Every structure is written in structure tokens, then in C-alpha cells.
Amino acid sequence: MADQALDGAASRPLLSLRNVNMTFGGVKALKNVSFEVLPGEVHCLAGENGSGKSTLIKVITGVYRPEAGAVIDYDGQSYSHMSPVTAQAGGIQVIWQDLALFPEMTVAENIAFQTVIARWPRLVNYAEMRRVATNALQRLGVTLDVDLALHHFPIAQRQIVAIARALVGQAKLVFMDEPTASLTQSETDYLLDIVRNLSASGVAVVFVSHRLAEVLEISSRVTVLRDGALVGVYPTKGLTQSRITELMTGKTFGYSALHRDLGTSPVMLEVKGLSRPGEFQDVSLTVRRGETLGITGLLGAGRTELALTLFGMRKPKSGSVVLDGNPVRFGSNRDAIAAGVAYLSEDRLSLGLIQPQAIADNMVVASLDKILSRGFISSDRKRSLVNRWIRDLGVKIGKQDDAISTLSGGNQQRVAIAKWLATDPKLLILDAPTVGVDVGARAGIFDIVSKLADSGLAIILISDEVPEVYFNADRVLHMAQGRIVGEYAPCATTLQAIEEAVYA
Amino acid sequence: MRRFVRSHATELALLAVIAVICVFLSFATDRFFTLGNAFDLLNTSSVNIIFAVGLLVVLIAGGIDISFAVAASVVQYLTATVLGWVGGGNWIVGLIIAGALGVALGCINAFLIHGFRIISIVATISTFNIFFGLLMFFTGGVSIYNLPDWLTTRVVLFEREMADGTWAEITLPVLIMAICVFATWALITRTTTGRQLYAFGDNPEGARRFGINIGAMQFIAFGWLGMMAGIAGLVQGHYAQEVVPNALYGRELDVLAAAVLGGARLGGGKGSVLGCILGVLLVSITQNGLNLMGVSPFAFKMIVGAIILAAITLSNTSIERLLPFLKSRRVPS
Numbered sequence: 001m002a003d004q005a006l007d008g009a010a011s012r013p014l015l016s017l018r019n020v021n022m023t024f025g026g027v028k029a030l031k032n033v034s035f036e037v038l039p040g041e042v043h044c045l046a047g048e049n050g051s052g053k054s055t056l057i058k059v060i061t062g063v064y065r066p067e068a069g070a071v072i073d074y075d076g077q078s079y080s081h082m083s084p085v086t087a088q089a090g091g092i093q094v095i096w097q098d099l100a101l102f103p104e105m106t107v108a109e110n111i112a113f114q115t116v117i118a119r120w121p122r123l124v125n126y127a128e129m130r131r132v133a134t135n136a137l138q139r140l141g142v143t144l145d146v147d148l149a150l151h152h153f154p155i156a157q158r159q160i161v162a163i164a165r166a167l168v169g170q171a172k173l174v175f176m177d178e179p180t181a182s183l184t185q186s187e188t189d190y191l192l193d194i195v196r197n198l199s200a201s202g203v204a205v206v207f208v209s210h211r212l213a214e215v216l217e218i219s220s221r222v223t224v225l226r227d228g229a230l231v232g233v234y235p236t237k238g239l240t241q242s243r244i245t246e247l248m249t250g251k252t253f254g255y256s257a258l259h260r261d262l263g264t265s266p267v268m269l270e271v272k273g274l275s276r277p278g279e280f281q282d283v284s285l286t287v288r289r290g291e292t293l294g295i296t297g298l299l300g301a302g303r304t305e306l307a308l309t310l311f312g313m314r315k316p317k318s319g320s321v322v323l324d325g326n327p328v329r330f331g332s333n334r335d336a337i338a339a340g341v342a343y344l345s346e347d348r349l350s351l352g353l354i355q356p357q358a359i360a361d362n363m364v365v366a367s368l369d370k371i372l373s374r375g376f377i378s379s380d381r382k383r384s385l386v387n388r389w390i391r392d393l394g395v396k397i398g399k400q401d402d403a404i405s406t407l408s409g410g411n412q413q414r415v416a417i418a419k420w421l422a423t424d425p426k427l428l429i430l431d432a433p434t435v436g437v438d439v440g441a442r443a444g445i446f447d448i449v450s451k452l453a454d455s456g457l458a459i460i461l462i463s464d465e466v467p468e469v470y471f472n473a474d475r476v477l478h479m480a481q482g483r484i485v486g487e488y489a490p491c492a493t494t495l496q497a498i499e500e501a502v503y504a
Numbered sequence: 505m506r507r508f509v510r511s512h513a514t515e516l517a518l519l520a521v522i523a524v525i526c527v528f529l530s531f532a533t534d535r536f537f538t539l540g541n542a543f544d545l546l547n548t549s550s551v552n553i554i555f556a557v558g559l560l561v562v563l564i565a566g567g568i569d570i571s572f573a574v575a576a577s578v579v580q581y582l583t584a585t586v587l588g589w590v591g592g593g594n595w596i597v598g599l600i601i602a603g604a605l606g607v608a609l610g611c612i613n614a615f616l617i618h619g620f621r622i623i624s625i626v627a628t629i630s631t632f633n634i635f636f637g638l639l640m641f642f643t644g645g646v647s648i649y650n651l652p653d654w655l656t657t658r659v660v661l662f663e664r665e666m667a668d669g670t671w672a673e674i675t676l677p678v679l680i681m682a683i684c685v686f687a688t689w690a691l692i693t694r695t696t697t698g699r700q701l702y703a704f705g706d707n708p709e710g711a712r713r714f715g716i717n718i719g720a721m722q723f724i725a726f727g728w729l730g731m732m733a734g735i736a737g738l739v740q741g742h743y744a745q746e747v748v749p750n751a752l753y754g755r756e757l758d759v760l761a762a763a764v765l766g767g768a769r770l771g772g773g774k775g776s777v778l779g780c781i782l783g784v785l786l787v788s789i790t791q792n793g794l795n796l797m798g799v800s801p802f803a804f805k806m807i808v809g810a811i812i813l814a815a816i817t818l819s820n821t822s823i824e825r826l827l828p829f830l831k832s833r834r835v836p837s
Contacts, residue, residue: 100710102703104773109699118714121697148507 014039014204015060015074015173021067022055022228029055030066031229037173040202042195044215044236047225048248048438049408053208056225057175061094062087075172093166094175101150101158101165108133108146111164136164139201140194156187160194173204180214181435184299185464185503192218210438211465212241224248241467249440257490258292258474260453265289267322268458269427271310274319279305280482283319287427287458292449294469295462296502297479303462306479307429310460311343312336324426337366342420343429353404353416360386360400362415367422389418393448410441417448428452429460434468446472466499478502514767518782521815522789529793536796539664540672549788550677551740555759556766556780557688558732563763564692565725566705566772567617567624571632572729573755575609576737578635580747583738584648587655594654599680602738603731609635610730614722632756639749648747655738656745677739684732689777691728701725705772761812762787786815 015037022030030052037043047053058064060072062082072079075090082092101110108126109117111133116125133146142160150158159179166174176195180188188211195205195218209215215222216236224231224247231247265288274283280302287293295303308314310321312330321328323339330336333343353362363386364371371381386400395414397407404412413433420428430449434442449472453459463469469476470490478486478501488498509516530537555572562569583602587593593601609631616627659676666672692698704711704721712718741747766783768775790811794804 100707100713102706102710102773104706104769105699105702109703113703113714117696117699117703118716119696121695123694124696124699145507149511152510 012039013037013073015072017056017060017073018071020056020059020070020072022052022059022064023067029228030059031227033225033228033230035060035223035230036233037204037206039172040199040204041221042199042205042207042219044207044209044219044222045225046208046212046215046222046244046248048440049410050227051225051248052228053225054177055228057094057177057206057208060087061092061175088169091170091172092175093169093171093173094177095159095162095166095179096177101162103151103158104149106147106149107144107153107161110150110161111136111146111168113165115168132168133164136167139167139197140164141197142194154187156183156190159183159191163194163198167198167203171203173206174198175206175208177208178210179207180209180211186298188214212244212439215244216241226250245439248438249443251440257471258450259491260290260474262288262291262474265291268324269310269460270322272320272322274306274309274316274321276305276309276314276317278482279314280309280479283484285477285484287460289456289458290453291475292453292459292461292473294473294476295460295479296464296466296469296476296498298502299464301479302482303464303479304431305482307343307431307460307462310336310427311341311429313343337423337425340424340426341429342366342423342425342427343431344416344420344433345431353412353419355405356403358401359395359397359404359407359415362404363389363418364422366419367424370422385422389422393418393421394444408441409437410444413437413441413445414448417445421452425457427458427460429462431462432464433461434463434465442468466502467495470495470498512776512778515776515779515782518766518779518786518815521811522782522786525786525789525793525811529789529796533793533796536793538666538672540666540670541792541796543672543674545785545788545792546678546681547673547675547743548792549784550681551736551743552755552759552762552784552788553681553781554684554732554736554739555755556763556784557685557777558729558736559759559763560766560768560775560777560780561688561692561701561728561732562624562725563768563770564705564772564775565701565721566708567722567725568760568770569613569628569726569729570625570756570760571613571628571635572610572733573752573759574632574636574639575606575730576733576740576755577749577752578609578639578737579605579734580737580741580752581639581643581648581749583734584651584741584747587652588650592654593652595676598652598655598738599735602734604734606730606732606734606737607727608730610726610728610733611723613730614726617726618719618722636750636753643749645749647749649745651741651745651747655742677743680735680739684735685777685781688728688732692777697724702773705774707773758787759784765812765815786811 013036017033017035020030020033021028033052033056035056045053045056055064059066060082062084065081068080070080072082079086108129112129115132116129130146137144137146140160140163144153144157150161163174180191183191192214195207199205207215207219216239219236221233221235222239222244223233224244226248267286268289269287272284275281283306285293297303305314309316312333312335323341328339330339354365360382364382368377371378371385373381383400389395390397393414395411395418397411404415407415433445437445449459449461461469461473473490476488476490476498477484478488478498486501535541559569559572579602582605583598586601587598613628613631616622616631617624660673661676661679662674664672692701700711700716701721701724704716704718708718737752740752744751762783763775763780764770765786766775766779766781768780787808790808791804794807
């Protein structure tokens, strides 16, 4: 009997949208979109940046009001539009990408914020707050010290706090916007388990992620949007990553391992026995001109530390580095830049680009000496340098003087690459260049990487996504616990073999 | 225990520094380690502690205030004048008048910051100049000595004759300070309003999404500091037995340094009443010790500056690096 009741509930959608249209300044952001979520299912919303995913979420949560004619059926009620209050009262919760947490406050305060703290002036009921927080965490099957300030916890656990907070609001439908973007593999697995628990307890989860492997693993159905229009709704069973990519971009990408003959190409970088205690030991590697060397491994394997050392920001304890035939020992990254090393940082948002500044200013910031005229910055030289890179890398921008923050993730990454190419590097180190960049734009970035390699640059490509290095590097090194534990030639190895070694 | 150490790292570091200084001074001077001197320290630190806990509330809410010390001077002057008009009065009336005037001045800052979206340091540097300029202009720099009797009479709450015949005394400013400290502690740790102030300072956008009234936060924070500044102004007038227009000029930076030393973060979301008190005490103990050791007053500022630097460095260094055993488990539960 219980089964029957469950079946009856499951067949009727919790949320059903029809005829949703949104226009911003003449641009159709959503074109006649429909969307449906069943109670307790994990549903993935897929689409490239600008495809309308966040607009759709904002319509459902009541931030935006769709054009007339839209029908929103939620939990047995019909609406022409939602308001933030009705959405929240109805149990629709969003976990924003930036989490909106309070790092200096305790876990309990963060979780019970809405129910205990965001109220009219009164004494704080600490006992109730702890009880609410502990209950919410228990529902997720997690134990945390609720009296400890949140900043003591790693990002994965803060994510869990954000989820627990959504549960306090009696959530029936939870939206997760890129929840795994900053998590390691094991943290991601942990989070996916939590999502499964949530779904098993009857809460529907709409999952937005650029990592298609996760999408396939966690969701039961996928809704794909492209350019503001619905492409279709697909059961996850039977889908592959390349099929989703195709649906999202409308293009077919032929993936294959690289076959470049570099046997006679001169060696650009030779590293022997490089060590930094506690970070990496006895690393030896070579990169030839025109070669892309992939380095993969789990987060914390010492990849970024190695890259920062090659870039002169950390000093090795022992070992030698020879760049283009000359032994080098960098005192700082200024020396490294002067010697022809460029490093595209892992954290583009906070370290790689200066967000509020203009696109043009960001592009020339590492190569100001090249645009000087009698000691001052020449705006003509700056403009021509910037135009050249915008053209060569196919960056889509409005004006050179627009702020970087107005660009999409993929275009920001192109600007970041251009910034370093403007320094005329011999060795380009790309550290996780596609974090936060969607599938279509990734392909564009790797096209650029491939062209740069063909032009004679030596490239080191670091990523924790094995397919990324497999399809874009000539050789792949596997790093684990600070050591290089394996070397593979993608054209002679299967992707599975490397993945098994890395994730083992 | 581990949790206590982790969440009170700054306070513990400060306590350690204070303990070291106290031990040193106890051996270096005869007079430091006596009840009389300890009580003196409390009596003289009271005004700064009242200022500091008021400023703490603004710092927690993510603001900063440069104007509160001259605002206190303005309040002193106005209160003395108003008391002159009404004739007589008493401590309760005096504190209410001073507190209310202080709240009014604090609300001017909040209005500028919230209403015109001026960042707090700029807004309060402006009001600092305006308050001080108006005060000097209208008073012509003339002090008031003619204060009501109740205000200039020392009120001793507790006294004990020491073996050497001196008296160790706790006076009224200490009681007023204790009340202000308790009220601030209760506000920021026990009420929803106080926790909202923390949240607002910690992540303004996050607080906004939860529907926290941002304007109310500014008025509460600056109003509270104004009230504390007004009260501190009256207490300072009582302590000095006179009202001198520029007596508190420059005090804002000493108090700010002490509050930050006590772990309040410029930028908001962090700070405790205990840390604040310890910050003020560290500075006054150092000054007191230097005094007793007969060091030239000209060297005071230099040495106090060096001690503040040393203490800040110590408390900024992650406590987990100093005491590695704390790091052993990532998630204590």
C-alpha cells in the first residue's frame, strides 16, 4: 500500500513549467521553455553559459517574473509567476555557487540562520539553534561540531552546511548551482552521496554542473537547454558525455588522442630531481618545443606546488632546471617571466585576472614593458597589442575598456592566456585552465593550446580531469603524493587505463 | 578544550603577552604587583574600555569610526551646558543626557553611510573634522571648570587600606565601565540583533539575502558606539574634573589600535568583548609599567607601538602553527 502511494506521488510532477518566456533588453533569454521535476528525483539542468539555466532557476525561485502566458504548477498549485516569498514558503531552496555563508559564525548559526537569527530583536535561543542544526545535519547523515566557526572547515563541509541550511527551510526542491566546482574528487564523491541521501528522503534536487561525469553519475534525467530554448529531456541511462556535449552545443566534437611526431624537436625544459620537502620529491621531466605535457593526479598530489616552483614562486630544496639550454635558478617569478615562463593560475577569478579592471588592462598587465614609449605607456601600442590577441584567440568582447567581469568564463580564460602570451613565453604552464568553463568554450581553449604548441611553445597542462590531459597532451605524467608515479603516451594507452591508475 | 583554544586564539595570545609583561614588571618594580596599582589601572582604563567596546560593535558590523572621540568631547561640552541650564541633576540624568546626545551624533554617521553610501572611514573622517571644528569654533577652545558638584566628587565604591598606609580604591568609572561591558557583551552575543551585526559584517550580501535590514544594522552599530562615546565622555569629564575641548582629540587611534589588537577585524564579522578589554589593558599595563620604571614619557609611544606590533604578529600567526597538536583532527565532534 505504501508503495502504491509512493508511485502515485512519483507520477505527478512536483514542479511543472510551460510556456516560459523571458526577454532582457531585446534578447530572448528563454524561449517557450518547459521544465518538469518529479518528487525526490535528481534532475540535471545542462547547458552552456548563457543557455538560460540561471534565468530559469531565477524564474522558479521568483527572482524574475516570466512574460504573460507562463504556467507554473508547483506542489498542487498553479501560478502565473512565483515570488521569492511563495517559493521559499513552498520549500524551494537554492544553494548559490558562492554559498552565501558566514565564515566567522558557528556551524549552528549558519544552518539555523533563518529560523533563529534573522528574526525580530530577541534573545538568541542557543539550545534551539543547536537542535535545529544537529537535526538538519543528521538528515544528511553528517556529524560536525556545530559550535565551531565555519572558517575552520574545508570547502566541502561548508557546502554541506549550505545544504543543511536549505533543509531547515523544509525544502521539497533544492537547486544546486555548480556545487562541485571547487571540490576534490573525494569531496565530490562525498557530496554526491549526500545528494543521494537527500533524494532518498523525498527531496527533489536540480543539479547544475559543468562536470558531465557527475551529471551522468547522479541524475536520473537530464534537461538540456541551448540558447534559451529547450533541446529536450533525456533519461540519463543511455547518455554519454559526448552525447550531452553534442546536445548542449549542437556540434559534434571528434575526440581523439594526439599524434604529433616530436622526436627531433629540441628540449625546452629539463627538470632533474626537483624536490621540496612536504610538497614533491625527486621530480624529473622534460618538455620539448611544440610538445604539450599533461600532468594529472588527485588534488593535493603536488601538481600546483610543482608548477609554482617552475614559475619561481617557490624555491626548490634540491634538483636542477634547464630552460632552453640554460640552467636557471629563479629568485622570484619576475625572473621566471623574464626567462620566458608563463603560468596561468588555477584560481582565475581571484588570482589570474583583476576582475573590475578593463579587458585591455588585464591583457597587458604582465607585459607592460612592451608597450612603453619613452618610459610611458603608449595607448596606441597597447591597443594594437590587445587587438592582435583578441583576434588571434577569438575572444568575444564588447569594448576593450569593458571590465573583465562582464565576460563569460571561457572568454575570461582566453584573456588570461593572452595576458601571458603577450610576454612571449617559451614555456606556458596551464593549471586547471577549464575550471568553471563550459564544454563548448573548453574545446575552443584547447584549440588555442594546440595551435600554440604547433607554433613551437612548450606547454605543461595540469588538470585533475584525466580526459582533459588524455585528449590534449602528447604525454601524460601521473603525480601522486608528490612523486611522478607513471608516464603514459595517450596514443598508446586507453583513457580507462590512466583513469584507473589515477582514481585507484 | 581544543575548540576553546581554536576559537579564542587571539584572546589567549593576548593573555600570554600580558602575563609575560606582568611577571617582568613585578620583578622590575616594587609597586607594580600591588592591589592599589591594579585598581589604579582599572580606574584609568575605564574610559578607554567603554570607547573600545562601543567601537567593537561598529568594527563587527564591518564599519570603522574615526569621529567617536571628538564626538565624546562634543557630548561632554553639551552635557555640561545642558546640566548648567537645568541646574543640578545627578549621575542618572547626566548619563541619560550624554548617552542620548551620543546616539544622535552616531546616527549622523549612520545616516551619511547608509543614506549616501559613503564608506565609513571617509564619512567619519569628515564628521571628525566637522564635530571638532564646530566645537573649537563655538567654545573658542575655552575649557569648562564650573561643573556640577556631583560630577566632580569622587565616588569610591570599594576601598582598603594597604600595609604601607596607601588606599586601594575602586571608583565609579569602573562600575559604569562594567555595566557598558556587560551590556555590549549581551547585545552582541545574546541577541538576534547582535548576531545579525556579526552576519552583516561577515558577509553583507549573504545577510541581505536573508532579509536583514541593512539600514537598521548601521544605525544600531553607530548609535551604540555613539551612546558608549557619550557615556565615556561624561566619565572622562568626571575623572579629569574639567571639560577641555581637545582632551580626547587623538584618542580614537589609541582605542582603534587596542580594539584591533584584541582581535576585532577591520572589515567586519570578528571580534569579542574580552579581546577588546585585553587589548586596552595590554596598552595601559605597558604604560603603567614604564611609568613605574621611570622611563621617559617621550619613549612611551615608541614602546607601546612596538608592543602592539609584537602582539598583533603573535595573534595573527596561526595558533595551529604554534601548537601543532591542535591540528591533529580536522573535524572534532
